[in-house]
Amino acid sequence: MTKIKKYLHTDLGHSTPDKITVRGRDLPSEILGHLNLGDMAFLELTGRMPTPQESVTFNAIVVTLVEHGITPSALVARLTYAGAPEALQAAVGAGLCGLGSVFVGSTEGAARMLSEAIPAGTEPTRPLADMARDIVADYRARKQIVPGLGHPLHKPIDPRTPRLFEIAAENGFSGHYVALIQAVQDEAERVSGKSLPVNATGAIGAIATELGLPWRIVRGLGVMARAIGLVGHILEESQDPMGIEIWQRVEKEAGGPRQD
């Protein structure tokens, strides 16, 4: 059985009749009107206000993940809304449930790889190229793909990656982790003979680790961002629906005789 503490406590927020405190700050006077939504997310996750550089960089990585057109998560939200339009919140909740190991959750793989190689608060103890060689060899030995490299659609490069790295560099967040994932790219391309550029997932995993976020919560950046995008899809679905049409097309085809 999981070890448990015997008292209950949160540092995130609490309320009294005349005060609402979030992360130790008075919500009305210290937060509202002063923080944008990305800054608020940074405060929520780290317990402190972002610097201007952190603000720009953190906002950029979460903004990247808001909208990527018709994704499985967008289809799930739309199809759920079609059946229960009175429960918009459940349509967003359902849409988030699929952000697992295959899609958005994969940012966590890159962050984990990097933060396990160079633990938070430490300096690299040997050349990054050596680390990259061991990392790639390890994934190949386990027959797993290296996270954060390559993209099925965006070729030759993922157009988000250079822009994210540019923003990180301009704001002082192009350190060991960004360098290491680029070394991993070089090594993976060398041993495979294929083009495997860092994708948005890899760039976000690296930059989030530069910002000091623990890898276990990096998937959460995609989850919070996509929640915004899914509200957008539901608004469009309410005005210009596609859910029922998709269902009817699939039902008609899939209910017929097998074609293989």
Next chain:
Amino acid sequence: MTKIKKYLHTDLGHSTPDKITVRGRDLPSEILGHLNLGDMAFLELTGRMPTPQESVTFNAIVVTLVEHGITPSALVARLTYAGAPEALQAAVGAGLCGLGSVFVGSTEGAARMLSEAIPAGTEPTRPLADMARDIVADYRARKQIVPGLGHPLHKPIDPRTPRLFEIAAENGFSGHYVALIQAVQDEAERVSGKSLPVNATGAIGAIATELGLPWRIVRGLGVMARAIGLVGHILEESQDPMGIEIWQRVEKEAGGPRQD
């Protein structure tokens, strides 16, 4: 059967090998580094960039809804994470499912009340006090509570309300809808003899309507904001858990003999 269109289209976003377009704008060059997360949500919902005034006002209303301490939604996310820590996204999704008619979803009631009284793009056709009298009488006749007024904890006033109205006023969004909900407060207090100040829900419903958002999507503001807060709760739960302790306390008490 729901009327359906026979083609599928989205205006939100699409991708080609070398471009990612969101709401008609190039994501890397026009959005990343330029928009904060609240601005991105505004773009996603409205299809256009916010003005500086819209940016401040919109960010303030969504920031308000991110964190409110231990709420039922936070408990749900934490208890779900305790059982499935490998699926953080599902813990957030589960937490959102309860943002319905009783809690966060109630913002939609205020927005609907106001936008049905003064349809979008029109001017009030009679004094707001007259409208307020009819609105309050109508809710009382249906034995329903007027949305957006009073608060069980925050007394005598909800400390978020004056600050939100101040930000709205400073940015030019203190128009008919803000005035109308204040008139509704006056009328509700007059007929009930009780103190029923506009709460954060009411203020957000009014300001969202000032910003031109349709009432059907106002609940979505709370949903997207709370998704951020729930990621924060899961991070804390992963470091300093309370889910298992709560479960064990409740199980022990509730499995005993009935006490009434």
Next chain:
Amino acid sequence: MTKIKKYLHTDLGHSTPDKITVRGRDLPSEILGHLNLGDMAFLELTGRMPTPQESVTFNAIVVTLVEHGITPSALVARLTYAGAPEALQAAVGAGLCGLGSVFVGSTEGAARMLSEAIPAGTEPTRPLADMARDIVADYRARKQIVPGLGHPLHKPIDPRTPRLFEIAAENGFSGHYVALIQAVQDEAERVSGKSLPVNATGAIGAIATELGLPWRIVRGLGVMARAIGLVGHILEESQDPMGIEIWQRVEKEAGGPRQD
């Protein structure tokens, strides 16, 4: 604020080191091997063992709701599983979220209509045809459709309805509620001039009310049954997937130029 009790209690089940009790019965010795899954659901909802007649009838109505081919809920479960195959439970959970007012949840409308007309434990106080006339007039006055009548696909009749009514009759559950929904059908057809036979939703709502289930939980019959069906869809998806293909087709079409 919702009125609350100050102690916590459940009658459903509790455990000690050597005993597991469900609804007052010893799970290993009194339930396992004695009750089928539908009987267990009946015990869970009512607190008592079903009679043989209740067992057949209750099992029939929940079995009806397990599988209906490719539905929006099945698509949601499959698309969610495609993104997070490690979290099967979240794929089922997501699929259930859309069983709201438009689809499966609609059984509750029929049950509510019937149990409000003839409250549980009472006899009809006037001819059913008179009740039916008032019911239909009331829905028409509110411009709402009468629940439980007609079907977009199953014409001229829903093939489940006569079989469900036959099972109910054979087991002594063809009472006032079944008669009333048939009277409602007659009246609705008379005033509309259209064929509006009782559909499976209406039959299930009527028979569930005959069985004494409160209307607020009737939607839950579809939810529990569909959870079984969704596990079946996920098993098939794991062996013979369609989620990714559907996504790619929709993305390709919907990302193109508008066609209207």
Next chain:
Amino acid sequence: MTKIKKYLHTDLGHSTPDKITVRGRDLPSEILGHLNLGDMAFLELTGRMPTPQESVTFNAIVVTLVEHGITPSALVARLTYAGAPEALQAAVGAGLCGLGSVFVGSTEGAARMLSEAIPAGTEPTRPLADMARDIVADYRARKQIVPGLGHPLHKPIDPRTPRLFEIAAENGFSGHYVALIQAVQDEAERVSGKSLPVNATGAIGAIATELGLPWRIVRGLGVMARAIGLVGHILEESQDPMGIEIWQRVEKEAGGPRQD
């Protein structure tokens, strides 16, 4: 990118205006009134009708998983319902999201362990005690706990296990898999010096594998069963609530000063 097929097909069910077919059988005439809910689940998962022995055994294992008192999943469903009583289906869906690696999902670990040791359709190639020795050594080498053994509450034994094994034996399903998990228990107890009896999770994993179910879907048995239990909890919550009281207790305690 996942390899995909280019056509869409399901064997589960389809409908025409006058027929509803599930797994190749006519729903009204061949299923309704003939199958109980557990048999229907068996048909849905396997494509064939259960024998009487399969029916008793399969129903017993799913019935076991319906209700276990106040669990985290029950709390999640109740807290979600408290916020969105109009969306019962989302409360059940939220409750299911936590049935992951820590709780109910753990049945899959036992089924996987057993079916990887003795692949479906094969005979054991060496003594079960030898297999058990290797299995336990392997888990210990990976510093993981052996699935399906021991229980934090039910001591010295889980009262469900002997009854489930008895039902399996009476119906001809006490074969290699049941024998192997018992050998694993013996070995684990030998090397650890602790009492580690097979728990309900282990018994269900073994019996499900005896029934020929693939390990990837065994977690689904708990998911479908618990969906039924959660509807029961929501019904009780609607009549005798605990969600709000739990929330208020936790909020009051957790919002205070840290106690460690």
